[in-house]
Amino acid sequence: MLWQAKNLELSIWERMSRRISDYAVYIFAYLLGVEIGKLAAKRIPAETKTQYDEYVSKNSYLELKNQPVILVLNGEQDIAAPPENFQQLEEQSRCKIVFLKAAKLTGISVFIDNLKKSSNQIKLLWVRAHGTPFSINFGGFIDERLDITSNDDRAEEYNRQEIEKTQRFIQEQFNQLEPDAPIILESCFTGQETSAGEKNIAQFIADAVKRKVYAPSREALSIKAVTFSQEEGFQVVMTGFQNSTYFAQGSFLARLSAILHAYRNHYEDITRIFDPKTNSG
Numbered sequence: 173m174l175w176q177a178k179n180l181e182l183s184i185w186e187r188m189s190r191r192i193s194d195y196a197v198y199i200f201a202y203l204l205g206v207e208i209g210k211l212a213a214k215r216i217p218a219e220t221k222t223q224y225d226e227y228v229s230k231n232s233y234l235e236l237k238n239q240p241v242i243l244v245l246n247g248e249q250d251i252a253a254p255p256e257n258f259q260q261l262e263e264q265s266r267c268k269i270v271f272l273k274a275a276k277l278t279g280i281s282v283f284i285d286n287l288k289k290s291s292n293q294i295k296l297l298w299v300r301a302h303g304t305p306f307s308i309n310f311g312g313f314i315d316e317r318l319d320i321t322s323n324d325d326r327a328e329e330y331n332r333q334e335i336e337k338t339q340r341f342i343q344e345q346f347n348q349l350e351p352d353a354p355i356i357l358e359s360c361f362t363g364q365e366t367s368a369g370e371k372n373i374a375q376f377i378a379d380a381v382k383r384k385v386y387a388p389s390r391e392a393l394s395i396k397a398v399t400f401s402q403e404e405g406f407q408v409v410m411t412g413f414q415n416s417t418y419f420a421q422g423s424f425l426a427r428l429s430a431i432l433h434a435y436r437n438h439y440e441d442i443t444r445i446f447d448p449k450t451n452s453g
Contacts (some may be wrong), residue, residue, distance in 0.1 A: 193424045200428060203366045204390045204435045215291040231258075231315075232271045237290045240267040243283075247301025251394045265400035267295050274301070274310045283346050294368035296356070296406055298398070303359025305372040318342065320376050334433035339380050346381040350376040354406055356383040358395050363387030370425040378446040388412065391440060 228246065242265065258269050272283045287294060302309040307319040320335050347353065355377060357363070357408075363374045363386075371379070374387035386408040397409045413433050 178259040193427075196425045197431070200212070201431045204431060216233055216404050220254055221252040222388070223255050227255035227258065228271045228273075231269055232273065232444060236268060236287065238271065239292045240265070240295050241292045241448070242267045242269045242296045242298060243287070243294050244269060244271045244298045244300060244450050245280060245310070246271055247274060247308075253394045257395070257397065261398050261400060265406070284345050285338070293312045294307050294432065295353050295354065297346065297349055297353065298358065300395075301357045303357065303362040303405045304368075305361050307373060307408055308357065308362060317337065317374065318408075320371070320373055339376075342377055343381045346377070346383075349381075350433040352405070354386065355381075356395075356408055357385060357411065360388060360390065360391045363389050363442075363446065372406075374444065375449070378448045381449045385409070386449075387444055387446065389442045389444050393439070408443055409441055410443045412442040413439060 218398070242261065261267075262269050270287070272279065274280055299308060306321040317336055318341075320338055349355075357374055359375075362372060364372055366372055372387075374385045378385040380409065386412045388409045390412055392412050395408075395410055397407075401407070420436045
């Protein structure tokens, strides 16, 4: 169940009340046809999915030389988007969009290296994968994600070494982008503000490679728009449903309101921009 009570310190009556409200919210969403667990993929037509898959397949190759490139890293469960969005960006930026199905992080290394060896210039890195405030998940296994969380079961020195290892990987690979190339993390929650004031992964990457990073502040829909102009460079808009932070939390009425916003397609801009901090190491 999506909203099971997690606080076992609640009384039995409070837990029962929470469980009843969970079921009521779930039924309300079901009656309106809102798939609460799949907001990012909501209402994507089958035709769009087919067209997107064909476009990605056609543009997943390495035979490029001396080309300005937009590199799109797709995780195992990337969300379909209309090919017209990518075609328009190609025309505006005069860059070739190239897709990589990133099943493992080592695949990213080989692909970027091959692009650079052929004198291509990577003008934008665009990541389409699952995310949390502290990780980007390309598949599901430990070697398929970038993770900056500490493991409480390990020694502090081990945690520090693992985070430094992640930082070195990011620097080695992402520094092969052009000096002014930004990074887009189309990965839910990667730009979310953390309660303890820790760096989220968007700020971590921005500091590691000293470049601008775009990321969503919470659960994102398929990307709204990436545009380019000579005056402003790349511009990014990511959207989410209004009040969607209350789908899995908040009061009973707030959660019902969030479902109504999703049903009526009420969107808002949830893009956050992270610049490298001058005092970062």
